[in-house]
Amino acid sequence: MRSMSAEQRRQLAFLLLLLGYGLVLVVSLQGLSEGARAFPIIVLVGTTLLWAVKLAATLAPASWRAVIEPRGIVPLVAAAEADRGMAAGEAAGETGARGGWLLWLWLLASLAAMFALGFLLGSAASVLVYMKAIARTTWRAALPAAAATTAFVYLVFAEALRVDLGPIPLTVLLQP
Amino acid sequence: MIESLHEALALALTWPNPLLILLGTLIGQIFGMIPGLSGAVAISLMIPLTFTMPLHQALFLLLPALGGSAFGGSLSAILLNIPGTAVNAATCFDGHPLARQGKAGLAIGASAAASAGGALFGLLVLAAAIPVMLTALLLIGPPEVFMLSFLGLCVIGLAAQGSMIAALLSGGLGLLLSFHGYISVVGGTRFTFETDLLWDGLPLAPVFIGLFAISGVVELLSAGDRIAGSAVRPGRFGAGAWQGVLAVFRHPRVFLSSSALGTLVGIIPGVGGSVTNVIAYSLARQSAKDPESFGRGNVAGVIAPEAANDSKDGGALIPTLALGVPGSEVMAILLGAFALHGIDPGRQMFTEHLDLVWVILVALVASNILTSALGLTFSRWLIALTRVPVSLIGPPILCLCLAGAYGLEQNPWHPVVALIFGALGVAMTRLGYSRVALIIGFMLGANVETAFFQSVQIARGSAAIFWERPISLTLFLLIVLALALPFLKAALRRRAGAKESGETS
Incomplete structure (x- = not known):
């Protein structure tokens, strides 16, 4: 934990929150009819897989992150804009963390x-x-x-x- | 069809509807102009106010906010180099250089004309598509609706500007959140934790208000003292707004190709406008005779993104109204407004509620023309709003968010739900998750589950129905492609990088 960056720790905390919510839903599946739980189970399985990939990407070294979770396909201009926006967002996030x-x-x-x-x-x-x-x-x-x-x-x-x-x-x- | 159009036009001119259109347009324009707020925030905040109105009046208030916000965002993009909303990012590239040269009037004129023209183009396509849609919808059954909804969620991942996995996970979370409460397909309730609060599912308006309005204003208050920042100086207006309007007619190819592109991209569920404007800008630059002039104040660089931006709404309304599959967060919120007024999208929208479709079209056309006229006339004064300290406008808006979340059903737990979703929205924005994907997944949940059950029932329990029918199979293959593409692209980029470094060494 000590070698993790602040960003990684925040990501991990959010993923744990999602895990907690998922576990509450899994426990609540008990006692539901087969029809009522069929589709939530499918979505829960899919979401858990995505959650695991995101967790792996969060814990992996920076060089591996792009391999595990690639960015969406967007035109180059959009990607550059997104980088600029994300940098601004991160700056806002830092200010926000204080206030x-x-x-x-x-x-x-x-x-x-x-x-x-x-x-x-x-x-x-x-x-x-x-x-x-x-x-x-x-x-x-x-x-x-x-x-x-x-x-x-x-x-x-x-x-x-x-x-x-x-x-x-x-x-x-x-x-x- | 003509009768419904006449009816919608007559309604638009009946008091107090013209006032509602004007009010919605103005609110949308102001929210669009203020970076951090957007049309989604404006519509989320206004939904509780429309609950007691007849649906057509609600649409005359809500939809103009959509038209107003897109153009409002372009004003701050041109004058301050800060896109008011994400869909105006590409307008900065040439709009602000023009403003710095003292030609802001030219850029605003071009933006106004391209926005209004693009919106008309998209809405004409929607109007022309109505008869075709009635036939096409006969070919679309539950398996196709199921696949199309999932394709929408996967395309959000594909078009995500951050991590694809985070966007997909957000969509999955949205689906899970939609499972709380009454289950229409099998009866009974689930995940209510024995409280009445969740019996009808998570309340729509507080979720929208929290996720978009509260989180947007909290981010704004966290970011700084003035919306535009003290270092930002507005560009000079100069004259020439009419020159800008005429510039659209002098660049018919850029305008028409960008409008067509916007409409087409808008039809694809999930893509939304933040990608449309940059694709249109890139295409205009690539096909121009003088691509080097782009980025230095070429008016075509304003026309292309603005036309694409506003034409996409006509396209996005096609899957939203016909299939209940929203193309963007605004369309998802619009679906929520329909649900609050007891209207289900789908084929019946074009058979039983055709008058509403025309009301939507008329409201959008009127607001797009009005917003351009207002923008041309008042923009130099309206832009002063972005210089107001956020501490003056943020707290009142947050109080209105809490009162609005409470006011709809007078349930004291609803503002609490809004606060929880506000915190979720802030966390998602800061950690690179997609609020758009979450809200689209949330709005799609019930439809997807119903389509899944109906498909399995038609096939007597076999899942093969999802890839046995040609349209469903095509959509399935597109989903696989959408999921694989970012990985393939990343792998190819790594391979090219490795090859390049090998050659260098």
């Missing part, structure tokens, strides 16, 4: 606020928290953005679509 956890934490907190306060107040609070605490913008920018979001949610969801925007009681949440 990513905070962003996801904010998203989870926003959802909790929307459930607890309702979607109108929750949206306003979420936008304000992001803009002031994370993006560190001025109140002059944050307040109109929060007000506009709340107004849009109210007009579209509460007025036009007649959606009950909460708050959502905990008892409803605990009955998925």
Whole structure:
């Protein structure tokens, strides 16, 4: 594990996540009728083969990776563009790795606020928290953005679509 | 057929449909222009808003976003050298050099005319194909639908710009995700883990919103402070937008060949537009008398990718509407919108719902003309949106994503599903997996399984039916070829490399 690059470790973690999901499905196949499980079994077998090839490519030395998992056939220009795009994506990924956890934490907190306060107040609070605490913008920018979001949610969801925007009681949440 | 066309035209002119077309076009154009967002994000976000509308009104709002986003993406490609969406990558090559020479107006004019003309070309092909399709669909049975769906997934691997295996694995994951919930072919439910949430399968709108809208905005917020980046300076507009429009008529061969190519590639399920525009650009350059002028501001280098880009939608609608096999992520989301409104694609689309097919055509034609007109008129002001800090537009869009995921069925677990798929979308993008393949696999799942069961029933349990019928056999061989080609190409490249190094030593 220690000799693996960060990219390899991320790939491996994602593959393990996929494996976990596949195993849950395999266990859930028990008790299903023959008709209900026939096609999922075929797809599971095919997907497991692809998963194994991807795992081999992830663990293999760099020189072997192109042999195990070739790129799609695209015109040369597209390949060059893709390289440029992937480089940009990787750069974004690095930036995201630094700011990513905070962003996801904010998203989870926003959802909790929307459930607890309702979607109108929750949206306003979420936008304000992001803009002031994370993006560190001025109140002059944050307040109109929060007000506009709340107004849009109210007009579209509460007025036009007649959606009950909460708050959502905990008892409803605990009955998925 | 003419009656249905009249009906669709009358509907398009009935209030509030013109407003919906304008709104959809504008939203699509703005989302297309902002790199990181796209037509798929716009349509995902708008699906919950259309749930209470009649289907024709929903189509008049959703489809113009598709037309608007492709042209919107070309504006940022020309002015900022950043393709707004992946389908506009090739427009940068000559569009931005023209902008740097002070001829952005010329490039935008050419892009507007080529986009509108290309879209009309593709849609005319679709309209002309309707009678042919009614006959052709009689030849296509469950084994062919099964093979064609798998071919679609394999072609995504073939056209993948990253790893082919990762793209195929994404498609497989999409199929597995589609297996949750009620099974229409045999009755009963599976993989629901004893919750009502999964009884109807994974909810479509939250999956779309998470996979495209949330992940797109999270990537945007992670990437930087301004969408266009502070170092990017927009090119100069100059005059000459009408010169650009006329340039399309001065390059009829480039326009027609690129439009035909776009339509043809669009018909192939799974390929999508990101490949179409670069193939059209490469062909235009190869067949030009002055190929060395490409990349330095040749207007034909703008016409070719833009015409191909917009004509592909007409082609992509053929397998989507006729067989329920989507050609791109936008088509997959469109299929989801059909499903939410209780419409199944297939032969009945052209017999019982021909009016809807015409509504789709009219909406796309109107939006493509409108988006070009809007682009020509307002692009110099609209492009200012890409200079807005992402922290100002990202959080409100994310709040709308969560409210939208909740609003459709007022189920508090749906925003949670959207967040989970948002995280999955971000992980897939960063690790080189294909979200397009996943969503196409997800939308194909039920169709593929039904086609599989029907085929096996027709053949009384024998799998030989998949290679005994000529069309099915041809599709099977194409699948084998699609899977083998990248390996063969890689092997040939290695052999050539080894030979070259042997000669050098």
